[in-house]
Amino acid sequence: MSGLDLTFDPERQPRRFEVINGAGGRRQWSMDDKARIIAETLEPNAIISEVARRYGLRPQQVFAWRREARKQVARRSKILLPSCRRLWRRRNL
Template identity: 90%
Template sequence: MSGLDLTLDPERQLRRFEVINGAGGRRHWSVDDKARIIAETLEPNAIISEGARRYGLRPQQVFAWRREARKQAASVQQDSPAFVPAVVAAAEPAASRSPKQRKRQATRDAGMIELEIDGIAMRVGRGADTKTVAAVIRALKATS
């Protein structure tokens, strides 16, 4: 048989009651408390949900605090001028070498062919591709 009694006995009618659990409203965390909780979550191998449970928070709240802390840190870094440490190394003494005599180089024009077609000059150096040279000559003839 069920434990539910549907009779209209006035002594057995349901009554409304409220449960008050704590002071109610939002909790306010100090900046130092938030910083301490955020620092705990930044430790290596820290699990954010465990840290949040330890303080009676939801993980979403901790993530929001971390995001806000990153934004504040970025704005502080951008607003203030920063200096980079300068490192000055001693100049190395130049090695004293006796000047080498330069070898005589072959003249620059050795092995070069120069063509002039209708006032347009073309120089072909040693090792030039024959197909390319032939194509350039044809192009020069076509323009003249």
């Protein structure tokens, strides 16, 4: 027998009532918002779960944003490092 009781009892009050407004679906976070949230997680003694909860996110989403940010930094550094090395060599010749 499942724990779901579909009988109507006027004496029983619901414990929690949740109203969902709006169109629903996925929220769109701007890059600035994501950067600000990621920066909060990088603070000393920051707990990612608490930061995620503060913004109504799941910790997994914040971890995914951090992982994507690290990939972007790595891609940019691969592009920038060779050109920086060439500049350094020219100046030090």
